[in-house]
Amino acid sequence: MTTRRQFVTSFAAAAALPGAAWHTRTWAQGAGQPLLKQLTIVVAFPAGGATDSVARLVGEHALRGYYAENVVVENRAGASGRVGTEHVKNRPADGATMLFTPAFPMVIFPHIYKKMAYDTLADFVPVAPTSKGNLGLAIGPAVPSGITTLPEFVAWCKANPDKSNFGTASGSGQHFAGVMFGHNAGIDFRLVPYKGGAPAVVDLLGGHVSSTVSPLPEIIQHAADGKIRILATTGAKRSRFLPNVPTMTEYGYRDVVFQDWSGFLAPAKTPPELVARANAAISAYVRSEKGADALAMLGTEADAQSVSEFAATVKASWERYRDIVRSTGFTAED
Numbered sequence: 001m002t003t004r005r006q007f008v009t010s011f012a013a014a015a016a017l018p019g020a021a022w023h024t025r026t027w028a029q030g031a032g033q034p035l036l037k038q039l040t041i042v043v044a045f046p047a048g049g050a051t052d053s054v055a056r057l058v059g060e061h062a063l064r065g066y067y068a069e070n071v072v073v074e075n076r077a078g079a080s081g082r083v084g085t086e087h088v089k090n091r092p093a094d095g096a097t098m099l100f101t102p103a104f105p106m107v108i109f110p111h112i113y114k115k116m117a118y119d120t121l122a123d124f125v126p127v128a129p130t131s132k133g134n135l136g137l138a139i140g141p142a143v144p145s146g147i148t149t150l151p152e153f154v155a156w157c158k159a160n161p162d163k164s165n166f167g168t169a170s171g172s173g174q175h176f177a178g179v180m181f182g183h184n185a186g187i188d189f190r191l192v193p194y195k196g197g198a199p200a201v202v203d204l205l206g207g208h209v210s211s212t213v214s215p216l217p218e219i220i221q222h223a224a225d226g227k228i229r230i231l232a233t234t235g236a237k238r239s240r241f242l243p244n245v246p247t248m249t250e251y252g253y254r255d256v257v258f259q260d261w262s263g264f265l266a267p268a269k270t271p272p273e274l275v276a277r278a279n280a281a282i283s284a285y286v287r288s289e290k291g292a293d294a295l296a297m298l299g300t301e302a303d304a305q306s307v308s309e310f311a312a313t314v315k316a317s318w319e320r321y322r323d324i325v326r327s328t329g330f331t332a333e334d
Contacts, residue, residue, distance in 0.1 A: 035068055035069045039096060039098065040072050040073075040097045041071065042076055043055045044076055044081040044082070044083060044087075044105065045075065051100065051101065051102055053298050054131060058285060059071040059073055061285055062286070063282065079334070081109075085099060089123045092267070093267040093269040095270050095274035098127060103317055107120065108171060108176070108321045110318070110322075111326075112171050112330055112331055121314075124265040125270050125311075126307065126313075127266050128278060128305065128307070131263075131301055132261050133261075133300055133301075134241075136216050136239075137166070137211060138213075138214060138219045139228065139231060140209070141206075141227075142163065142209065143163075143229075154187060158187055161187075164188055164189055165190045165192050165209055166178045166190075166211045167200035167208075168192075168212055169194055170191065171330070172197075174197065174213040174215070177258040180253075180255050180258075184255055197212075197215060200214065201222070205227055213234075216230075216233070230242060233247050234257060235259045240296070241299065261310075261314075261317070262300070263310060264278065275307055279307045287304045
């Protein structure tokens with residue numbers, strides 16, 4: 001579990017990296033582009049979490065001075081991200097308000113909630129990604145200590161079907177990664193639903209659930225302390241943070257690739273020239289060594305794409321989760 005204090009400390013450390021507070025002010029002035037007076041970045045989750053920390057980092061070091069004279073982050077939490085997302089949808093399309101979000105409110109929620117106040121593909125224009133997350137399947141003290149590999153865990157689940165479960169946030173990418181793993185492994189891998197990742201990890205540590213599928217920042221330190229065992233990750237390749245942990249695909253589970261984006265979106269009809277300028281600033285920072293190192297300190301991997309590439313990514317992930325959700329028959333209730 002990553003606490004608010006840990007994220008704030010990591011953010012401060014990232015901002016203090018030598019030269020990290022670089023700006024593109026000279027670039028903006030040279031291009032003769034007038035800056036917006038202020039950009040408001042809406043984060044639909046509480047302050048101090050992973051999403052909030054990345055938004056503040058990129059807002060300060062990429063967008064302030066190139067895109068806008070001043071950048072503020074506004075936390076509008078509620079309904080697992082839907083409140084803040086709807087707020088941005090209804091803001092003027094003048095480039096002065098953007099949403100910074102992980103993928104799931106945009107590409108999973110439209111398929112699991114019967115009533116949605118926003119349409120991801122119609123109400124927003126993708127601006128730029130900043131990073132991509134990785135998930136890990138971790139086991140805790142409810143599983144015998146002699147089990148240290150994924151094949152051993154699968155065999156244990158088959159021998160102990162009443163204990164074959166995983167805890168995670170219901171309706172999240174983690175949820176569907178676990179479902180796909182269970183399907184591919186041929187086990188009845190039952191979801192124990194939580195409202196967030198942190199309480200699931202607490203119960204994993206306490207032996208109340210056998211496993212979790214969690215974002216790596218939530219579980220890496222517990223694994224380093226020897227309290228849990230991370231058996232596999234869900235990226236297309238091994239995580240830079242856990243180079244000795246195999247991926248699901250290495251074990252033969254080729255459908256279990258979940259490495260969702262986090263990024264900026266703006267209200268539909270935001271002028272393309274403003275979208276392009278914001279993308280250029282964000283991408284330049286994310287591609288830089290300083291930006292990538294700062295994001296790594298927050299436990300996430302840098303990812304830069306053009307506007308068109310990111311739009312294609314958003315649509316592809318929306319379509320992929322549509323098919324996954326349909327295959328599971330899962331629906332969510334408020």
